[in-house]
Amino acid sequence: MKVFFPIYFCVIFIISSSLFQDTSLKESMERGSEIYADFCVTCHLEKGEGVAHVFPPLAQSDYLMQNREASIRGVKFGQQGEIIVNGITYNSAMADLGLEDEEIADVMNYVLNSWGNSSNKMVTTEEVELITE
Template sequence: MSRGKQIYQNECMVCHMENGEGISGAFPPLANSDYFKNDVSKAVDAILNGLEGELVVNDVTYFGIMDPVPLSDQEIADVLNYIRNSWGGTAEELNVADIQKMK
């Protein structure tokens, strides 16, 4: 969790905010987000390839661009473990093998 928190603070927090709630109308929330709650591979894809265009998160439509984030498989696992288990969330721990399967 501490490694994931550090990555989150360095790479994600500027847009998704310290509490993971994003910025209304601009950047979607990661905290309690339905976008990848049941399909974490969407988050892996977003980190590796970025996102562009319309995105619906928690019934709110966002339009924007997220550039790819150059992270290793271990760093992706760490930051997603942090995101999925912070702000009231609970999820199974991801490891490098899980990330590699989703790529």
């Protein structure tokens, strides 16, 4: 019985932590979808498909999934220079959108978990705060 008791509480803790993150992620993504509609949809389009050779896709984006910090930095400070997304080179400029760190975390959670993307780690405001130019 002594061994069962700590294991029981560990299992309960793990399950409740997972449910809390699921709820937090869902709420963050809902806020992020509104930010996306206000700031991102014009270039990256409604389903994140982008415009070939002009605006990179966010849907099923290898760059986005493999370059988490650089992607957050791009939203936070804007981005210039060449990047390769899904084998296509893009060299457009993205302006600094003037978003708060919490808004950046929310829109990143939305994008990282939409249109065929799936991230197992939620972007937090604290993570965004640590990213500098």
